Structures are given as structure tokens and as C-alpha cells.
Amino acid sequence: MNKFFLVLVFLASTMPCYVLQAQQSTETTHLSDYFSPATGVKSPDDEGFIQRWLLLEPIDKPNRTNTVFTDSYIREAFATEYFLKQLTVLPKDGDKVKAGKQELTWHALDSKLFNVKLFRFASGLKKQVYGVLFWAVTVIECSEDIENVRMSVGSNSASMWWLNGEEAVILSGDRRMVKDDCMSRRLTLKKGKNIVRGAVINGPGMSDFCVRFIDENGVPVKKNINISYK
């Protein structure tokens, strides 16, 4: 029983979208429960998950339900330009962008979990948590070419991911975040810097994602790579 969904259905016809925002009246969680500032050298965790990300504060993108996230919808949603150079920029911690009337900040953070809890990123910054679109960027630095790897992604809700500017994975529909839910075709992590970029869209409910690379034997890629945001 998803009570949130039921309540939404009940109220959808009478309440405007702007109420789909977190009420922070009784805070029991904080950003520091889930994230720490990104410092020093960072490797993937024991299972290869990438925990260091530059996260942009949520862009307002109202949706009362996640069931609208068809392939066509999210392709159009992610092709829409919300801020300048959104598909090419390698931001710095603290950089600000203008997305419509919103001024949003990039945050370089290390997740304390294998997944990146976007909901808690937003709520911890006292930003809206529902009806949102997140952008995430990270840099994977390889000491040598690593061929035939797949980008493995789970996300809540729909998302789209790029490696070095090329589309790698798309997760459509009302998704829950499941480890190794969707895989890219075989890719090459090239020697030097590789930019991973993702966009996650969510209406109501939690939002998060997990990303790692898997080799041809199904083994997480952990050796010879470091994660940075520069």
C-alpha cells in the first residue's frame, strides 16, 4: 500500500503542484547523515559503486506521478536545456547556474552509502524534494584503458546516463532503485579522465541512484580507477 500515492490521487484534483514540497517542520535527518564533503583521493567502494558526485540542487519539474516517465517523456525532458552547457559542463564545487528563475548550486559530495540519496541531498539543503530533476556529474580517472565494461545503474525514479558525452543507459518508467537494474552496452573507460553524467527525474516519493561499472566477467571495476570531480 503506497499511501503517498493514494493521498496524491485523492488530493490531485484539489491541490496545486507547488504543495509537492517537503515540509521541514520536524527534521530528524540531516545532509551529514548521508553525505560528507568530497576531499582527497576517492576509490570506488568495495562493490565498485561510485560515491563521489557533483550534484546540482533540484530543478523544479512538477509531476504528480512517476508513471508518466515513458521513454519519450524522459528523452524530451532531458533534451530540454535547463541551464547552459548542461550536457558538457564539468562544474566546480560551489558553481552556480541559472535554471529558469531558479539559481542552483553544484555540490561536490561523497555519499556515505553505496547509493546516492537525492531526496536527502535536497531535503538536507532545504530544497524541494518532489517534482524535481537532478543532474549529477563525476570524473573517473583511469591509469589505462579498461575495455568491455558496462555502466550499471539503478535509479528512483527514471534517469538517463552518459559516458564522455555518449548516451549509455536510460531507465524509463516508475522505477525503484535496484542494484544492477540496467546495464549499458559494452563500453571503454579510456586512459585519463572519463566524465559520467546523469539526470534523474522524480515526482513523488524517494529519489536516489547507484552507479558502478562491471567487467565482462560480471566483476565490479575497482582497480586502476580513481573518482574525482575535477
Added chain:
Amino acid sequence: MIMKTKTILLSAVTLMSVLTYEKAIAQIGAPYIHDPSTIMECSGKYYTFGSGGGGLISEDGWTWHGGGVRPGGGAAPDVVKIGNRYLIAYSATGGGLGGGHSGKVLTMWNKTLDPNSPDFEYTEPVEVASSVDDEDCDAIDAGLLLDPTDGRLWLSYGTYFGFIRLVELDPATGKRMDGNKEIDIAIDCEATDLIYRDGWYYLLATHGTCCDGPNSTYNIVAGRSRKVTGPYVDNVGRKMLEGGGKMVIAAGNRQTGTGHFGLFKVTDGVEKMSFHFESDFDRGGRSVLAIRPLLWKNGWPVAGEVFKEGTYEIESERRGYSLELSVDFVRMESVMYRLWEKDDKPLEPLKSQTLEDVIGTWSQGNINVRIGDYMFRPHQRWAITAVPDVGGYLGGTYYKIVIEGTNRALAATADAEVVTVPEFTGDPEQLWRIDQLTDGTYRIMPKKAPGIDKELVMVSVGDSTPSLGEFDMNSDNSKWNFRNH
């Protein structure tokens, strides 16, 4: 006009066949419920409770109607029988829109589930778990497990909003055990339930999109653990704390949105799972109670199928021979080829033997049955159809089993044997209960053998000899397969 009449007739026939089929696969009566609790048997009746209060009652497990009483409103209750009392857990929701996810799980007792009983009285509910706003948990959707290995009582709860959590309750009081701390056991699911089998604890959870009618992708998945406290892991080694889960049942048969698993053990080898379909297309898209056989494959729970009407070979699991009339085997004429001689004549398909070819050789009275080599002959082809208005059993209706194209019916006898009678009359000895067993085979049980009070099933007492006997899950003599080939 003729075409139009034909079209109308064809449509009517199609509709009739659809209605008959749907009747045979879905609970009948008014089985409308959302988030059904585990089915309980109390004083010869079956009960399940749902969200919002109230519940369903059934005399036989097939026909369901309202009338269950469960106060407190709220969401998604569950029930467990402890001793001679029933413990009901349910959740009172306090949050919802705008980020609030406060919730409470409460428990209460009743000596009976029959609202007409003088003993029917709920105790005052007590809070056993809760969540506050902005916490990574949503304390609703209760699931109860009385551990059969040690008698400890466990409660799982939670939704997509954060963790599924496990707490221990006192089986004597239904209250939270003193000092017990909740344990996170899963994420990204809801409507959980715990069961135990063969040294494993299984966490059944509901994944997908809830409450979206015909578009609901709700589905039931499972993970398992050697310890009740986890970690629960799926078939590919993925923890349920990482979103893992192996499918138990999803949409099908014009029904979508499976959720809220519950287990009912009929006897060793006969297990039923209850849940809801959030949208039954043949019932206007309403949310309905569903009951399916629960199968176990390689240590994993899988939903079986409600028996589908059709014409089948009835194959004995003992040897693989087929149930048939004890009549003369009528040989088929055909050209015998000398394999060493070249023959360029065009190939002509052989015709199958038909009922008309052989029925004249059969007695018109009772005919015994035996088990023999399956040759897809008329005396081995059994047409099995649901019989309306004769009641049913948990998750199924009664069937008649006749030789295809005839009314010659399989029947139980007063001396605990099986025979065929020339005409189906609908008497209890001609009505058959068909349960899919946990290993995927079936047991075939007469509604009643004349003058015999014991439950008997059709058995293979010899490779070639059927009879009636007590059901034994550990013996292939008790098991049959239905093959359409």
C-alpha cells in the same frame, strides 16, 4: 442478416466461454478488497481483512463476501494465530502529502474472528512500531511471523519511503519486546510478509507501482535468509537492502497489480498464497482477493496456476502412465513401410482415432478405470470443466472430469475405488477438487466418496491401477499431471 445473427451468436458463445473461464480462475461472490491480510481459518470459516477496516468472510474459501469486522481503519493489516487467539496488526497513517511519513503499527487480540460469536471482542490496540516525519521509514503495511522454530514473534513493516524494518513482539502480549531495536531488512518495496521454510526465512515484498488500476505494475518478490534478522538475499545474490528480489507473481489473466502476500498451509505439500490484484479487468477493474497455489522451485517460492479447464491426459507421477477407461484397445490401421525399400509415394498424414471409431465397443454402464501407456486415444482424453454453484475450497472450484465428447464421468465409489459412470449427475462423488502441489504436480480429490468421512485422493496403487487413498506428499502415488498433447 444471417451474418449479423451469426456474429451475435458467435459473440454470445465467446462471452459465455470467457465468463465460464473467468469464473473458474477468480474467487467468486464479492471478493473486493485492497491489501488483504493473511487468510485465517476460524470455526470453519475463512477470514481476511483489508485497508480501511472490515474484511471478507468465506464459508468454503471460494465464495467470498463482506462482513469481516476489524476496527481502527488505517492500512494493510495482517493476522497470526497464537494459541487460541488471533493477533491483528494494522497501521494508522498520520503523514502523506508534503513529506510527512509518520505512521504507527498497532496490535490487538481477539478470541475469534467471527463477528457473530459471543466471544468476539477486540482488545485495546497497543502501538508496537512507529515512524516520524522525515524518517527513512514509513510505519505502515504490517506483516507478522510466528517463528515455528522457536516461537518468537516478528513484525515487518514499511513502504517505499526508506527501509523495511523488523521488530520483535512478545507473543504473549502482542507488545514490543522490551529494549528491542528495529532492524533494517530491505529497501524500495512495501507490503512485506515473512515466512519460514526448510531452514530459510523468506521476506515477501511488493515491488512496482501501486494503486494505478489497470496500469499498476505492483508485483510480489522474495528474498531469503538463514536468520530472521537478515540479510535477505535474492537468487542472484543481491541483498534486498540493495533492491533485490525474485519474482513470485506479477500480472496475468487480465489481472494486474499483485500485492500483499499471505501464506495459508492446507497440509504438507498443499500451500496457498493470498494477495490482491489491484485491477481485475473482468470485474470492472476493481481490486480483488486472489488465491493461488504456492509452489517451491529450487528453494524459491513461485505462484502456481489456478487449474484451467481443458482436455487433458491425466498422467500418474508414479510411472508416467495415463488414466484411461478399462476398454479394449482399438488398433489403428496403417500402411507398414519396409524401411529398407525406397518409397517415393507422397506422405499422407494419419487421421487420429476418434470417439466415433471406438465408442461402440464400450459398455454403456459403468466402466472401470486403469492407468496405461498414453496413446492419445479417446478413452484417455479427459475433458475437465468447472461445475457452477456447487461451492469450492480454498482457491478453487469443483470440476467434473469426463471422457471428451461424452458425459461419462469419473467418480469415487463407496469402497474407495474410482470408476466412470455413463452420465454426470453432479453428485459429490463426481465433483473433483484439484490442488496444485508445492512441487508443481497435482492431487485430485473427490468432494466426497459415498459413505466415507475421510479425505481421500486418487492414488496410483500400482503402475496400472488407480484407487483412492490418503494423500501423502512424500509419495508419487498421490500425484498427477495434466498434459494437453
